[in-house]
Amino acid sequence: MYFVYILYSVSSGKTYVGYSNNVERRLHEHNVTESSGFTLRYRPWTLIRTEQYSSKQEARTREKFLNTGRGREEVKLYVATYLNLPGAVSAAAEKD
Secondary structure: OEEEEEEEEOOOOEEEEEEEOOHHHHHHHHHHHOOOOHHHHOOOOEEEEEEEEOOHHHHHHHHHHHOOHHHHHHHHHHHHHHOOOOOOOOHHHHHO
């Protein structure tokens, strides 16, 4: 199994989308062990969403989509739902 995950940094308002076969390990790496890169600058990260896929290719395809313009709009909806902002609609409901 592979997972696409979305991280949110409350302190900076930044999001990060990635994929992995071990989300708990990756979250630990983003928050503790990585010594360079984007996620290092905006710690701590909170896991706000995971999606499960049967293959690495499916997960990678979804991650790439979430990093496009349309995908980023979907990510914003997930963040709004996580933050429980008034008027936030789930991305699933938005697609209907």
